[in-house]
Amino acid sequence: MSKATDFNDLAQIAGHNAVKATIDKALADVAATSTAAKPPLSEWPDPHLPGMVKAPEIPASILPGWLGAMAGAVADSTQTPPALAVMVGLSVLAAVLQRRFEVAPFADDYTEPLALWTLTALPSGARKSAVFSAMTAPLLRWEKLEYDRGRAERGRVASARKVAEKRIERLLADAAKAKDDHERERIRAEIQHERDTMPAELRAPRLFTEDVTAERLQAMLAEYGERMALLSDEAGIFQIMAGIYSGGNANLDAFLKGHAGTAMRVDRAGREAHVDKPALSFGLALQPGVLSEVAASRRFRDSGLLARFLFAMPASNVGKRDVRRRVAIPNHVRDDYEVALFRLLEDVPAVPGKPRALPMTEPAVELWADFAQEIEDHQGEGGRFEAISDWTSKLPGAVARVAALLELAEVGRHAEAVSAVATERAVALGRLLIPHAQAAFGLLGTDGVDADASAIVKWVQANGLTEFSRRDCQKSLSGRFRTQERMTKALDRLQQQDALRHYTKRNKGAPASEMCLVNPKLLS
Incomplete structure (x- = not known):
């Protein structure tokens, strides 16, 4: 008998039940493939493409006690996103505690200084100045009292x-x-x-400044106990750091060493001074357009400067505020905030000594190490954080710094170790900050793979494609993708960003096609 070639032949050989079983199996395979490849809209996560990331709200409750209460009250009073007051509050805390303390997660020679760099992006008219004024007022008052006292x-x-x-x-x-x-x-x-x-020159203590050149910053670190903070809602310092006013030749060493605590030598009035452990903190709030302007300086990112900032990219309240609503910051909240900061500022040495290292408790170390390992596992090639790996590589260290700051804020300057409670808060903040960093780097500029991925997204959106084959993609974008390898990297990046999913489509009588299913949210 000849070989069976259709269902009639199969029926003659094996009977009608065999035909039915074969058809049912084929239909089940098709349904399974369709279900796996085309999930309903509700099952698709939001794509996190550069420039399209929706950053979550950073609540004031992420900060403990008096600090969280003040951040929340300031945000409520000014009708600003809580993220701004949270980030400024952390920078204020760092300005108070840096250089005097450091964190040693494993209680060994690995330590992190408590200098912290934060940057919040909000448009003009977002009441950034009002938030800075409220959050930094106790620092100015302390400086004035110390000036008068001495x-x-x-x-x-x-x-x-x-x-x-x-x-x-x-x-x-x-x-x-x-x-x-x-x-x-x-x-x-x-x-x-x-x-x-001759007695050494006495200067009134100073905690922060708003605008300073790299050269003057070095002198200030030598003059004011090897610590300084830059707290500002203006773009000047950010542009100085980027070298916009110096032909791109700004001296970044003073800034970078101030974050790492690396020793520097300073020339002061013809005499050389040594700064053994500089501590420099930032608390900045800028317009998004300024970030885009600075992104033109590739050196700014290549130096690692950008990777040191904790970014907040909250949604602006401009256009949504109630102009008749007046809510004052409660006096007891304002007073508690000032009293707590003043207590942390007691016994500030005029001459810097060795910072006191705070170890982490065992539960705290486990929490922090789990988070650090999670970040590490996703920042390699093909990982979720590959595009911002320069930033994520510094995130665990920043989280350890935040944990120590929060412990000192809650327990006081006599704290002995960083607790699991403080570490849990810091890790939670670190997780919230990841999409904010993704949004920031989307604004600041992307790597080559992201640029290729963006070209694919534009092609998909221009043609309203719900799915496409890899072959069609390369053919349509042949001017960009001369090699399969380059296109594959871009498609893999889009899958990591939840913009599409790969699947294999069976073709009757022809080789299978490698397909990409588009996240419907890209087309909505």
Whole structure:
């Protein structure tokens, strides 16, 4: 008998039940393929493409006690996203505690300084200045009180220095008139003695500034206990760092070393000074357009400067505020905030010593290490965080810093170790900040794979494609994709970003097709 070639032949050979079973199996395979490849809209997550990421709200409750209460009250009073007050609050906390403490997660020689860099992007008119004013007011008040308290002593030291300087001038004149070498050497010895015994210049303590060049920053770190913070809602410092005003040649070392706590040498009035452990914190709020402007400087990202910032990209309340609504910050909330900061500022040494290292408790280390490993597992090639791996590689360290800051905020400066409670808060914040960073880097510029992926998305949207074959994609975008490898990287990136899914389509009498199913939310 000849080989069966259709259902009639099959029926003659095996009967009608065999035909029915074959058809049922084929229909089941088709249904399974269709179901696997084309899930309903509700089963698709939101695509997280650069520039399209919807960042979650950062609630004030992420911060503990008095700090969270103040952040929430400021956000409510100013009708601004809580994320802004949260980020500024963390930077204020870092300004107060940096250089005096550090965190040692494993209680060994791996430590993280408590300097913290935060950047919130909001448009003009979003009341950024009002938030900064409320959150930094206690720092200004503390600086003024310290200035007044030390006025008499600074005056005494300044007078003593002037007397010594005048005496040195007279001795120099005498040395020039000396009759012989013996007399000249005697005068030189007196000059050196005057210089050695001259009291060091006293400066009123200072916690932060708003705008400073890299060169002046180095001097300030030497002058103010090796610590300084830049808290500003203006773009000046950000543009200075990017080198916009210096032909792209800004000295970034002072900024980078201030984040890492790396020693630097500073030339001050012709004399070299050493800054052993500089601590520099940032709390910035800028317009999104400024970020885009700065992104033109590739050096800004390549140096690792951008990767050090914790970004917040909240939705703006502009156009949604109630102009008649007036809610004052409760006095007790404002007072508690100031009192707590003042307590943390007690016993600030004039001359910096060795920072006190806070270890993590065992449960805290486990929480932090689990988070760090999770980040590590997804930032390699093909991972979810590959496009921002320069940023995610620094995230666990930043989370450890935040955990220590929150522990000190809640327990006080006598805290002995970072608890699991503080670490849990810091990890939760770290998770929230990931989509904010993805949104920020989408605004700042993407890598080559993201650019290729964006070209595919534009092609899909322009043609209203719900699915497409890899072959059609390469054919339509042949000018961009000269090799399969380049296109595959872009398609894999889009799958990582939940923009599409790969599947294999069986073709009757022909080879199977490698297909891509488009997330319907890309077309809505």
